[in-house]
Amino acid sequence: MRVFVTGASGWIGSAVLPELIGAGHRVTGLARSDASAATVAAAGAEVLRGDLDDLDALRAGAAGADAVIHLAFVHDFTDFDASIRTDARAAEALGGALEGSGKPLVVAHGTPAAPGRVATEHDRSVPGGLGAGRDHNARAVLAMAERGLRPSVVRLPRTVHGEGDHGFIAGLIATARAKGVSGYVGDGSQRWPAVHVRDAARLFRLAAEQAPTGSVLHAVGDEGVPIRAVAEVISRHLGLPTASAPAEDFGFLGAILAVDQPASSTLTRDLLDWHPTHPGLLEDLDAGHYFR
Known part of the structure; x- marks a missing residue:
């Protein structure tokens, strides 16, 4: 498959790229700076310049791909609502480009907290909590199944660890x-x-390759x-x-x-x-x- 990855030069993206390439996939990574572009190219992927506000670049990357993995997120805790809005627009642009294709769109989210017990893939983020906005965006992506694509969500734990x-x-x-x-x-x-970052990367690859439509997955070690x-x-x-x-x-x-x-x-x-x-x-x- 040709896979388009946002956040390709980030902490998790830097592990996802070699995981995909090692499995025989062709990868294009979104890069917003010269440094990011160099990192993506060094991993063996093609580079598409742009950022999450460049909706035309997102649509172009998704339209030319067989699968999309959306990892990028603006981690600005001084204006988290703006980050949520940016993410929603980006996901809509990616999903719109895949509409009717049956192709996978895999997005990243966080594991929820379930007071008094262990959270499972069936749980949602607590309304009004820090993760509620991203949970809303993830649910909007899952609803894109009605538009003829194969969405799934990979929830990451609080710590994705590893060297670097x-x-x-x-x-x-x-x-x-x-x-x-x-x-x-x-x-x-x-x-x-x-979870170790390399185990998380493998789950993103598996999600793109084979996750059933509407899957909510936990990358928890x-x-x-x-x-x-x-x-x-x-x-x-x-x-x-x-x-x-x-x-x-x-x-x-x-x-x-x-x-x-x-x-x-x-x-x-x-x-x-x-x-x-x-x-x-x-x-x-x-x-x-x-x-x-």
Whole structure:
């Protein structure tokens, strides 16, 4: 297949490109800058210049593809509503270009929190929460099945880890270094789902190749790692004490750290025979690359 990928030079896109190419697919990656274009080309993919506001470029990329994987998102937490609107317009442009073709459109989303239990692929984000806007957009994409394409959603956990990750875990390490203590919110029993970036990349490929219309998939390797366990590994590597800390010590991340939000991928594993094979979060942390 020829696959068009948005967010191709990002953290997850940089793993998805070689996964697709290694499986024999031809890939075109959207790139908004010279640096992004160089990264996409170095991975062996063709480059289409543009960004999420360039709807004509999105339509052109999708129209020339056999499948689309939409990973790009503007992570601007100062105006998250604007990011949601940008994402909605981009998804509509991609879906419109595929209308009536029966081709797959795979979009990224986040796993939901289900208070008091493990979230499954059947759950939705809590109304009014930070993930509600993206959940609305994902549901709009799934509804595009009525327009003659094959949509699916891959939900990513809070932590997609691996060498080169600059996300939440790197932020926790930076905060520990700045504060002189490896902290956690409350008693630290809150659980975070996680997945290795290469396992996530494989699920995106499988979704494009074979996910049934309307599938909601969970790219979850670790169902729920206690935040205190993460803090203890960080403290061991940095030689710092571990202690509970106020949520505000972690900036915007504090509110997320305070929520118990484990998620299952049992249904996804059964549906697509997807089984994570790379290290889990704690093992990956202990490998040491986060601290170099």
